[in-house]
Amino acid sequence: MDERDAEIEVCQAIWPELTQGQEDPYLLNLVVDVELNDPLELLFKEPETVHGEGNVNYVSEKVKYLPPLQVAIALPSGYPETAPPQVSISTTPSWLPREKLQELEDLAFSLWKTGTSDILYCYIERIFEQPQDHFGYTSGIKIGSELRLSLLEFQASVIKAAFDASTIACTVCLERKSGAECYKLARCGHVFCKGCLHDFYTAMIQEGSVQSVTCPSPDCHILSASGGKVQPSIPPAELLDMGMEPETVQRYAYMKRKKAIDSDRSIVRCPRTWCDGSSRSKKYPPMKDIAEMRELDETTTTESTSSDEALNSKIAICDKCELTFCRRCKKTWHGDFAFCGTSEEAAADLASMEFIQQHSCECPSCGSAITKSSGCNHMVCFNCRTHFCYICGTWLEPGNPYPHFNTLGTQCYQQLWVEEDLIERKTLVRRRVPDRAPNFDAQVNAILMEQLRLEDEQ
Ligand SMILES: [Zn+2]
Ligand SMILES: [Zn+2]
Ligand SMILES: [Zn+2]
Ligand SMILES: [Zn+2]
Ligand SMILES: [Zn+2]
Ligand SMILES: [Zn+2]
Known part of the structure; x- marks a missing residue:
């Protein structure tokens, strides 16, 4: 019996994922998953340098899941007496630096040189230790920024697959469901079955109580700036993600915007008696595509306070009849440099x-x-x-x-x-x-x- 067969048999008993080539049984393939207990820091080089001074900036991401190592090991005839094993390692996309791959490939030759008897076993064991040891990197791996999105997407897909395969007890209907039938809310991470979320949110939107489109967990809240408990609304794009009908989500986004405008005292009514419009504001831009509304509360973005806008803050344009008027004196717009209102207001201007x-x-x-x-x-x-x-x-x-x-x-x-x-x-x-x-x-x-x-x- 070929000494190579004996070594391969031992290793396959330990690592069933070690496969042999169809044509050449001494060409072995191994996929080494990179799933880490301690997250590994990746440093993505920013393409743009600040003011051309040659400073390189890095964006740091800590990840637990990375695309696996593809390890190909060839045991040539003459192995182990006269010929060393030949190894080539790659990742797709290639996130592990070439020097590191070379170092891991050369390790096989070093082991062979020592003359140890179970080279294949020792080598595979060393390769499997690499991910948890962060491949020997102690201060992060530097990577080109073009790989950032695909690596983050890879990690998200691994997490999603694990979630879909899990079993979850929905706290609304109290049934056990597969992860694929459930949805994890983006802000708080609470999980419910999609059926329960769909029925609950649809009912709230049909009733017109858009403020109730929040996490169904009774005590799920964030602290507001003033220290009070608030239940943040679910953004429209997330309702689409969990499978709600676009018409319902559109209605929800429209009603939320209207409620916010109606209750905002900085919005003034059009002075024309025959017009029921109100002043246009940067706070309430025309509604964008609901699939892009991912912010927690799209309608309460802070107002821009550039000096340019401060100077123009008295000007108002009716969103219906387009009359340009002064929000202070309600007359047709008189220009930035005319004063109106009380003497204090004019002095502040x-x-x-x-x-x-x-x-x-x-x-x-x-x-x-x-x-x-x-x-x-x-x-x-x-x-x-x-x-x-x-x-x-x-x-x-x-x-x-x-x-x-x-x-x-x-x-x-x-x-x-x-x-x-x-x-x-x-x-x-x-x-x-x-x-x-x-x-x-x-x-x-x-x-x-x-x-x-x-x-x-x-
Ligand atoms: Zn100059
Ligand atoms: Zn349920
Ligand atoms: Zn929650
Ligand atoms: Zn200019
Ligand atoms: Zn008007
Ligand atoms: Zn005025």
């Missing part, structure tokens, strides 16, 4: 306009006021995407803006990261935002006079 003038510069292409809060002096206009220098207002090459700050002898040399307060005033020659209203000074005076008069009266 003035202060915010002065702040913007102090802390912004003008885009050299379109004239928009650009505010710099922090960061470098390479600016990109939010309106027209022009790249320019915050210090001198020069237009910069979008693909390569940095030579402007790296050319010896120019006024902006090495000024890329200089904060506004440290920019020498004599070099700060950029144009400020001009006063757009010709009667600006007169209006400011009127407000100041009014304030003095009020103070006198007290």
Whole structure:
């Protein structure tokens, strides 16, 4: 009997997954699953470097399941006396670095060199130990970012397959169901059978009590900002995932949006008596595709507070008749630079306009006021995407803006990261935002006079 047959027989008794080739029985194949007790850290190289300074950033992911090692072992004739075993290892996609694969392949030759009698057994045992030892990596494995999605998807599919094959007792109908018939809620992880979830949510939506479309567990809640218990709504996209009818989900998303708008006091009614519209708001953009609504509460996203919007916050546009009006005085829109309302309100408007003038510069292409809060002096206009220098207002090459700050002898040399307060005033020659209203000074005076008069009266 060939010595190779004896070795293979012993190993197959221990590892039944060790298979022999159809044509060549001495060509062995082994699939080594990578299922870890301790998660392994993967470091995905970010493709973009920050400001071209050559810094490489990594996105870290800890994973427990990775695509298996495909191990092919050839025992040539002459093995074990005169010929070493030949091994090739791969993974699909190739997430384990080539140097590591080479090291594991070379291990077979090293074992053969020692002259031990049961090389195949020792080798396979060492390979099976590798995953739990994290392949010898102690500070993560560096991987190209293009593999990130496929590796995360692989892990999700392994977890899903295990879930589908499990048996679960639904706490609503009290029946035992297979995992494939159940659904795990994304936020809290509570599991119910799809039938119970479907019937419960459909009934709630038909009744119009959209606030009850939450986890059916009686004590499942999160803490709100004020410390109270709230039961977060199930996002529309998740209702689709669990098999709800699109028409029902559409109705749910529509009713939730309408309820939120109706109860929001920052929304003002259209001043036209014949119109029942209300002001359009960035808080309530037109409804998007329900399959994309994955946020817990799509309708309560925080309002953007850029200085640009603060200045325009008095303007309102009716979502029905499209009348543009002032949300404070309810008159047809009178422009940003006209004051209305009480003297306190007008003074606050003035202060915010002065702040913007102090802390912004003008885009050299379109004239928009650009505010710099922090960061470098390479600016990109939010309106027209022009790249320019915050210090001198020069237009910069979008693909390569940095030579402007790296050319010896120019006024902006090495000024890329200089904060506004440290920019020498004599070099700060950029144009400020001009006063757009010709009667600006007169209006400011009127407000100041009014304030003095009020103070006198007290
Ligand atoms: Zn059930
Ligand atoms: Zn829950
Ligand atoms: Zn209207
Ligand atoms: Zn007004
Ligand atoms: Zn611009
Ligand atoms: Zn410059």
